[in-house]
Amino acid sequence: MMHAATFFDGEGWRDGIIDLDGERMLLRDAPPAADLPRLDGVIIGGFTDHHVHLQLVDHLLLQESTLGRVVDLGATPSVVAALSAKLGEARNASADPPPHAVIVDFAGAFLTPVGGYPSDRDWAPAGSFREIASAEAAHAAVTEMADAGASCIKVASNATAGPVFDDALFRAIVAAASARGLPVVAHAEGAGQAQRAARLGAARLAHAPFSERLDDDEIDVQAASVAWVSTLSIHDAGSEERSIAVDNVRRFRSAGGTVLYGTDMGNGPTPVGLNPAELAALRDAGMEGVDLLRAFAPQNPLDSSALLLRLPGTDADPTLARPLTSADLKA
Known part of the structure; x- marks a missing residue:
């Protein structure tokens, strides 16, 4: 049974055809015939x-959520690589909709x-951090993460909780990450750390700046050089950190910066799935x-095994x- 369907391709809306082949739904990028019935909603x-x-969470719940991809920013490499393989396989295909495969980058x-x-x-968790004291150790750690299948490298630059790397080691x-084609994501916390991470070559900040x-x-x-992962809802409503982060995001976006949805899932009792509190905070930021x-x-x-339906009138x-x-x- 075929229907015309409007779908979001990651940048904008397009028309295609969705077909029910047995119990499997297939979306095709093809112009629908004028007389084809249209799906009531968008995909x-x-x-x-x-x-x-x-x-830090019950990761199997992701297969029943509306998330199709997650980026793990701090875990034991062998454990998260195994979770990536496990979540990449959909199970219990008799369910409707069946649990979907989830892409795990880490x-x-x-x-x-x-x-x-x-x-x-x-x-x-044990094995979830590497303490680096030299350029040689940095190279070895990056090599270890890359060989485990990492898609990025996470650097801690939290001056409120201990020492941070000097410029040369950062x-x-x-440099070691770039040689393996991997961007650096920095946890930048403390006065001046967000600016410093951008200056030293981080491609992304793991949190929208909240220290100042x-x-x-x-x-x-910042807007010209790095992307920010939002994580606005980790800060208590009404807190100074929340107000600072929301204000920074609002002005960062106005300057042309890229903001990416991220929740720091596992930091406290967060949902294993889409987080309405993060959505509300992003709306607060405009x-x-x-x-x-x-x-x-x-x-x-x-290209996704997680097909979602958004009903008309829900304004994205x-x-x-x-x-x-x-x-x-x-x-």
Whole structure:
């Protein structure tokens, strides 16, 4: 049974054809015939959370969520690589909709100075950080993460919780990561750390800056060089850190910066799936409509096993998307 369908390809809306082949739904990028019945709603691929910690949550719940991809930013490399393989296989295909495969990209272990964050944290699983004291150790750690399958390298630069790398060692990590084609994602916390991470070659900040309000010149530099993962809802509502982060994000976006949806899933009792509190915080920062949808980096549904249906009139609100079922095409 075929239907004309409008779908979001990651950048904008297009028309295609969705077909029910037995119990399997297939989306094709082809112009629908004028007389083809049209699906009542639009199709979106699975959303992306750009900051999670799978060792700290019930990761199997992801296969029943609207997330199709997650980026783990700090875990024991062998464990997260195994979770990546496990979540990449959909199970219980008799369910409707069946649990979908979830793409897991990961950084592997935090790279941190000796005694640096999160080496003293009880929540950090064994093997989830590497304490780096030299350029040689930095190269070895990056090689280890790359060989484990990492898609990025996580650097801790948290001056409020211990030592941070000096400029030379930070640059050595960036150089080693670049040689393996991997971007550096920095946890930048403390006065001046966000600006410093950008200056030293980080491609992404794991958290929208919350330690201080960046001035407009600093915002312009950030917008031109790094992307920010939002994680606004980790800060208590009404807190100074929350207000600073929301204000920074609002001005960063106005300057042309890229904001990516991320929740720090596992940091406290967060949902294993889309987080409405993070969506509300992004709206507070002025993100609406398609701009908001792009922050979730939805997969192109032509390539995604997680097909979501958003009903008409929901103004691109990601929380109102739900898994597409065969019943939607039989109606």
